[in-house]
Amino acid sequence: MEINRVGVIGAGQMGAGIAQVCASIGKVVTLCDIKQDFVNNGIATINKNLQRSVSKDRISQKQMDDTLCNVTTTLEMKDLKDFDIIIEAIIEDVSIKKELFTDLGLICDSKTILASNTSSIPIGILAEASGRPSKVVGMHFMNPVPVMKLVEVIRAKTTSDDTFDTTFNLAEKLHKVPVLVNDFPGFVSNRILLPMLNEAMFCVMEGVAEPEAVDTVMKLGMSHPMGPLTLADFIGLDTCLAIMEVLHNDLNDDKYRPCPLLKEMVKEGKLGKKSGEGFYKY
Numbered sequence: 001m002e003i004n005r006v007g008v009i010g011a012g013q014m015g016a017g018i019a020q021v022c023a024s025i026g027k028v029v030t031l032c033d034i035k036q037d038f039v040n041n042g043i044a045t046i047n048k049n050l051q052r053s054v055s056k057d058r059i060s061q062k063q064m065d066d067t068l069c070n071v072t073t074t075l076e077m078k079d080l081k082d083f084d085i086i087i088e089a090i091i092e093d094v095s096i097k098k099e100l101f102t103d104l105g106l107i108c109d110s111k112t113i114l115a116s117n118t119s120s121i122p123i124g125i126l127a128e129a130s131g132r133p134s135k136v137v138g139m140h141f142m143n144p145v146p147v148m149k150l151v152e153v154i155r156a157k158t159t160s161d162d163t164f165d166t167t168f169n170l171a172e173k174l175h176k177v178p179v180l181v182n183d184f185p186g187f188v189s190n191r192i193l194l195p196m197l198n199e200a201m202f203c204v205m206e207g208v209a210e211p212e213a214v215d216t217v218m219k220l221g222m223s224h225p226m227g228p229l230t231l232a233d234f235i236g237l238d239t240c241l242a243i244m245e246v247l248h249n250d251l252n253d254d255k256y257r258p259c260p261l262l263k264e265m266v267k268e269g270k271l272g273k274k275s276g277e278g279f280y281k282y
């Protein structure tokens with residue numbers, strides 16, 4: 001199946017990036033969120049990213065203009081009803097995502113593929129909620145979407161060959177490197193990454209070292225391009241906590257217990273870069 005029209009739901013840091021990369025290869029994209037301010041912020045993010053690429057001579061002004069022309073916005077999910085694929089990038093909350101997939105299953109054409117950019121929630125749960133399980137797949141982009149090459153394409157037990165192949169091909173057309181991953185909580189990326197970030201938080205909580213020192217150890221000692229606490233701030237501490245909770249509950253193993261400091265910071269509204277403060281101030 002050829003994908004021409006892409007709906008992206010959730011205009012936050014991931015949704016804006018996904019809309020941008022789809023629009024940049026000529027897809028017709030509609031970005032949907034629940035408030036006008038949020039879609040406006042999404043478009044502002046795309047604008048800023050493209051402007052930076054123009055100023056670094058990575059793309060021409062015309063490519064920027066063409067990409068922006070391919071993106072429209074809406075607050076109404078029903079505007080996406082006859083799209084070829086919908087990529088969901090709303091907050092990492094299983095009950096809100098399930099509700100959204102149920103609505104999408106009712107609203108969208110039977111041909112529409114429903115993809116989720118979830119970081120951790122098993123795709124099978126969303127597939128079941130949609131009432132059209134063969135059409136549901138995971139399409140897990142990395143942050144920042146325009147820069148990072150990897151896309152985990154998650155195949156649930158019910159995902160059809162056509163749904164999987166079309167999604168995998170779309171990721172390739174986006175100049176990404178898709179990797180087939182089976183449907184487990186946290187998939188591969190966050191099953192491995194998040195426990196490390198969580199452990200870095202335990203180091204701070206227990207007084208092993210200050211955040212800067214923890215990050216420096218991992219950057220200089222392990223050649224990580226970014227320290228784990230900087231990365232956690234960048235992902236969003238609310239998203240980190242949500243992922244740890246999925247790993248802890250669904251894999252039923254205490255080795256995934258979220259660090260109490262992480263819980264405390266999220267409760268205080270310290271969500272990282274997006275709220276202006278996390279392990280660092282922005």
Ligand SMILES: NC(=O)c1ccc[n+]([C@@H]2O[C@H](COP(=O)([O-])OP(=O)(O)OC[C@H]3O[C@@H](n4cnc5c(N)ncnc54)[C@H](O)[C@@H]3O)[C@@H](O)[C@H]2O)c1
Binds near residue numbers: 015
């Ligand atoms: N942040 C990361 O590094 C990262 C990386 C990969 C995947 N993800 C996943 O991508 C998803 C989005 O993460 P984010 O960091 O962009 O979050 P974010 O908080 O930046 O954005 C989420 C957006 O979803 C919107 N939203 C919430 N409920 C909605 C609904 N019912 N309908 C429409 N819009 C709704 C919010 O208004 C907000 O604009 C999550 O599932 C997250 O786990 C995040």
